[in-house]
Amino acid sequence: MQSTDPATAVQTIDRATCTSLDAVDPLAPFRDRFSLPEGVVYLDGNSLGALPRGTRAHVDRVVAEEWGVGLIRSWNDAGWFAKPQSVGDRIAPLIGAGPGEVVLGDSTSASLFQVATAAARLRPGRRVVVAERGSFPTDLYVLESVQETVGGPAPLERRLVHEDGPTLEDVLDEDVAVVVLSHVDYRTGRMHDLAEVTRRVHDAGALVVWDLCHSVGAVPVDLTSADADFAVGCTYKYLNGGPGAPSFMWAAARHHDAARPALTGWHGHARPFEFPVGFEPAPGVARFRVGTPQLLSLAALEASLDVWADVDLDLVREKSLRLTELFISLVDHRLGRWPVEVVTPRRSSLRGSQVALRHESGYAIVQALIERGVIGDFRAPDLMRFGFAPLYVSHADVWDAVDALEDVLASEVWREPRFARRGDVT
Amino acid sequence: MQSTDPATAVQTIDRATCTSLDAVDPLAPFRDRFSLPEGVVYLDGNSLGALPRGTRAHVDRVVAEEWGVGLIRSWNDAGWFAKPQSVGDRIAPLIGAGPGEVVLGDSTSASLFQVATAAARLRPGRRVVVAERGSFPTDLYVLESVQETVGGPAPLERRLVHEDGPTLEDVLDEDVAVVVLSHVDYRTGRMHDLAEVTRRVHDAGALVVWDLCHSVGAVPVDLTSADADFAVGCTYKYLNGGPGAPSFMWAAARHHDAARPALTGWHGHARPFEFPVGFEPAPGVARFRVGTPQLLSLAALEASLDVWADVDLDLVREKSLRLTELFISLVDHRLGRWPVEVVTPRRSSLRGSQVALRHESGYAIVQALIERGVIGDFRAPDLMRFGFAPLYVSHADVWDAVDALEDVLASEVWREPRFARRGDVT
Structure with missing residues (x-):
């Protein structure tokens, strides 16, 4: 069995590696069961999960039929x-x-x-x-x-x-x-x-x-x-x-x-x-x-x-750890020039499905990322949070997110006044 | 000014009188803003109000756009x-x-x-x-x-x-x-x-x-x-x-x-x-x-x-009192043969927009009415409740409801086993 030094391994990863990982991901088919906007890498499913494709029709049926037609009878007839x-x-x-x-x-x-x-x-x-x-x-x-x-x-x-x-x-x-x-x-x-x-x-x-x-x-x-x-x-x-x-x-x-x-x-x-x-x-x-x-x-x-109902949570956990480890490795490898600290435990048994990075200008950086379609969130005073929902986040998404983060940091675009902290609520 | 004895007045009312009242009802146009099933007289808006026509599209937009596309950003952007x-x-x-x-x-x-x-x-x-x-x-x-x-x-x-x-x-x-x-x-x-x-x-x-x-x-x-x-x-x-x-x-x-x-x-x-x-x-x-x-x-x-936002509550109150008074008068006039007691105050200043009738077999009678499309509800031990939502209940509805009630009582259909009390919840 071949042992690979993680620091070396991450240098060999490129976007194609990530798409290859996606190609063999047993959870990849679940992505089609969610409706996600084009051009968005959604890393905030730990705050508000994405919309399942079946939801619109189901809610509309409950509104139109169970409420509109069934009316009060639905307390019994629809099992309300x-x-x-x-x-x-x-x-x-x-x-x-x-x-x-x-x-x-x-x-x-x-x-x-x-x-x-x-x-x-x-x-x-x-x-x-x-x-x-x-x-x-x-x-x-x-x-x-x-x-x-x-x-x-x-x-x-x-x-x-x-x-x-x-x-x-x-x-x-x-x-x-x-x-x-x-x-x-x-x-x-x-x-x-x-x-x-x-x-x-x-x-x-x-x-x-x-x-x-x-x-x-x-x-x-x-x-x-x-x-x-x-x-x-x-x-x-x-x-x-x-x-x-x-x-x-x-x-x-x-x-x-x-x-x-x-x-x-x-x-x-x-x-x-x-x-x-x-x-x-x-x-x-x-x-x-x-x-x-x-x-x-x-x-x-x-x-x-x-x-x-169709999800195997063990597969969710396996993929979740692959995604968060990939993210942490890429952050370590590519963002070392900047004062970005990985706050989340590196030991997988101590980690959920999200990764927090500390940077004193975390708020502005998150806003600049959102402008690039990479949606994470900020938690005061200095944490950038990225959640990895295994049903719809791909390895390529992780790559693209770190790419965008590197670009935001290298270009210093986050220093522009439009990203300064306002009274936003989330 | 002509004074009319109410007991005499009610004898002169027929369904045509009711449709005439509807024709001059300033709130009648609101009925088109609700989606009500065909053949239903809905007298349970005091429990679950009817579906406004605009609701489906609005809810669907919030699901598809605010949630599905806006995602977490809607906490700010959509004013959530x-x-x-x-x-x-x-x-x-x-x-x-x-x-x-x-x-x-x-x-x-x-x-x-x-x-x-x-x-x-x-x-x-x-x-x-x-x-x-x-x-x-x-x-x-x-x-x-x-x-x-x-x-x-x-x-x-x-x-x-x-x-x-x-x-x-x-x-x-x-x-x-x-x-x-x-x-x-x-x-x-x-x-x-x-x-x-x-x-x-x-x-x-x-x-x-x-x-x-x-x-x-x-x-x-x-x-x-x-x-x-x-x-x-x-x-x-x-x-x-x-x-x-x-x-x-x-x-x-x-x-x-x-x-x-x-x-x-x-x-x-x-x-x-x-x-x-x-x-x-x-x-x-x-x-x-x-x-x-x-x-x-x-x-x-x-x-x-x-x-x-478009409703004048004084008109709501006026119509509500017309509807409940009409209902009570018709019940008095047409159901006197049966042990049906009007429990709701007859003095208008003491009455909301609903009328309760007491009958020891109220549960079965309400079920038989529902089968006829007249939806009220039952409250233990013996009350039949009828709510009159002035935005979508018409004077003709009141007539039809009392008609159905008279028919259920006269035919004694409510004695049929299928109307016997079960473990229903509403």
């Missing part, structure tokens, strides 16, 4: 009432969950409030929640509300962990009720060992809530074999459910009967159409439902799950 | 981030609110939790919430969570009022923090005097949260002149926003700075894209935003608001 659970069952295989364990909710923030509050209440004697200082901030904001909701006049204490310390080991003790962690970090792409971390949390007698926003559809997730407790996730990123598509919630079956929802809406009631005066939680994960689901957004998600 | 507020500003005129006072949220249940918790926290010394025993039940379920969230280890007390007593006067005292009321009752269609009740609540030093689900788009609402505090409402009923369209929240400007959201998501943050670690509420009503809005559902709502 069951959708948050029937669609949840279609997400379950992507996260190692069983049927009846996943339910669609409102926004991820609302759903995190729902499950994290329930989790904290399952450890009533314990007064501490643990989270990551580098979390996507909404997780921290929501936890502030959880601390107050569960703690009452004396809000729960919060301990924050960080890769620079304190570590999870430093803060885990018998006071910790719940640990909320992002499986894959939204900025750096760093990935936790879900099973190993779950075990450590359990060893301390606490419960774990996994935020799967940046891992579902990007890496294989197995909540059941990890013995995790609760999870929430996002369906508009790698799952291609459309802008603002509903979040999902998962609870291990062992918690179903004891978990009390924090948001007690009628769709989470055991007998919603008997209209009783008091709240009585539905059996199972359905109790986490709140109000009427936003069915048109759910319809778009359903259409994208038709694609995901 | 601002939508919950820009669409809120378009709802404001329908409820007597000013610009910057209305924001779109998740489900109505989640939004009620958001504003009712904020309201209760504005009266920290007071330990009681008041609600109506006959509320749409989710309001009571959500209040259970509010009681626990605000009260902590000693949940707030709840006092329930009812038209049979105790009355609001009976329970209002210096312990009451918040009163949550439905402007129009979901079952009976009974309407409160919003200004008068608000005044009584304020006289007791409490705050009022109005649930406008069954009044927005059905009757003129003026929250500002009523000096109300908070409101939530539904956009998928009379506003025709589509199944599960997002709820809206309103807060009087005087509460904007002091109100603390209960669900603290990043879209409600003052500087969401700086990603700070701590929650800091956005100025104004934007602080009630939670997470990423479900934009496809929002898109459908936007399309329906194009219709509502």
Whole structure:
């Protein structure tokens, strides 16, 4: 067997190598199932996934037929009432969950409030929640509300962990009720060992809530074999459910009967159409439902799950690692002249499906890239994020992206005033 | 001036009278702006409004262009981030609110939790919430969570009022923090005097949260002149926003700075894209935003608001009263042989835009009506509900509905086993 020095190997790569890799890519046919604009290299599927080709027709059918013709009858005839659970069952295989364990909710923030509050209440004697200082901030904001909701006049204490310390080991003790962690970090792409971390949390007698926003559809997730407790996730990123598509919630079956929802809406009631005066939680994960689901957004998600039903997540992971390794290698090899730092872990077991580069003018560089059709995004203060959605990003895309990046840096076009930071929101 | 005895007048009405009324109805042209199936008399717009003709194309454009082509750029370029507020500003005129006072949220249940918790926290010394025993039940379920969230280890007390007593006067005292009321009752269609009740609540030093689900788009609402505090409402009923369209929240400007959201998501943050670690509420009503809005559902709502921009709510109210009065008169005149009771107030000032009839076999009768193309709904234990959406329900529809009802009762077709109650959800 021939061993190749990676630094040498990357010098031999050219665009033709990349197109050759695409030619033998078992996931390459999936690209045709997405509608992507001409001339765009889309490396932001970690923020908003691309549009599946089947979505337009499906959404239009739901609007015109289920709503327009079926009208109120579609709550029964089109299975609308069951959708948050029937669609949840279609997400379950992507996260190692069983049927009846996943339910669609409102926004991820609302759903995190729902499950994290329930989790904290399952450890009533314990007064501490643990989270990551580098979390996507909404997780921290929501936890502030959880601390107050569960703690009452004396809000729960919060301990924050960080890769620079304190570590999870430093803060885990018998006071910790719940640990909320992002499986894959939204900025750096760093990935936790879900099973190993779950075990450590359990060893301390606490419960774990996994935020799967940046891992579902990007890496294989197995909540059941990890013995995790609760999870929430996002369906508009790698799952291609459309802008603002509903979040999902998962609870291990062992918690179903004891978990009390924090948001007690009628769709989470055991007998919603008997209209009783008091709240009585539905059996199972359905109790986490709140109000009427936003069915048109759910319809778009359903259409994208038709694609995901045909996907082998092991192939996704293999390709994802090939793409991110190729990107990192090309960045190392071709951008060494500039102060560009690879922030994402180089060890594949620690990496999700995105790569972050640090540059103090990251904002302007990202804007200049977008003008060239290479769409990534920027996260303050200095990170350029590139997501690699294996269903529609090719090896040639990776080549073209690094090409564009080299061109933007070499030409210094990013210094032009039109790329200066404005009040943009994404 | 000629005075007509109503009982005599109704005997002179026939279908031709109704079509004559339609011919001079200033709102009749709006019917063409909705897509309704042939042969259907749709009297359930109080539950799920009909599909506006412009919605399909608008939603498809958002899917294909804003999502499919614009991709992540649409957060800026298509104004996605601002939508919950820009669409809120378009709802404001329908409820007597000013610009910057209305924001779109998740489900109505989640939004009620958001504003009712904020309201209760504005009266920290007071330990009681008041609600109506006959509320749409989710309001009571959500209040259970509010009681626990605000009260902590000693949940707030709840006092329930009812038209049979105790009355609001009976329970209002210096312990009451918040009163949550439905402007129009979901079952009976009974309407409160919003200004008068608000005044009584304020006289007791409490705050009022109005649930406008069954009044927005059905009757003129003026929250500002009523000096109300908070409101939530539904956009998928009379506003025709589509199944599960997002709820809206309103807060009087005087509460904007002091109100603390209960669900603290990043879209409600003052500087969401700086990603700070701590929650800091956005100025104004934007602080009630939670997470990423479900934009496809929002898109459908936007399309329906194009219709509502052209509507005169005073004409809506006039026609609504004509329709409900006509319906009640015809029911009185033609159905007197059967045990059908009009539950809705006959005094127009006390009535929204729906009429409920009580019959012990209401469920089967509604199913038999639906088979005949007359779509109303049933609410346990014995109420048949008929909503009259003035933009697309005609006087002839009212005639045809009563005709069908008389036929179903006279033929006793509703006794057939296929109409027996099953596990249907609506």
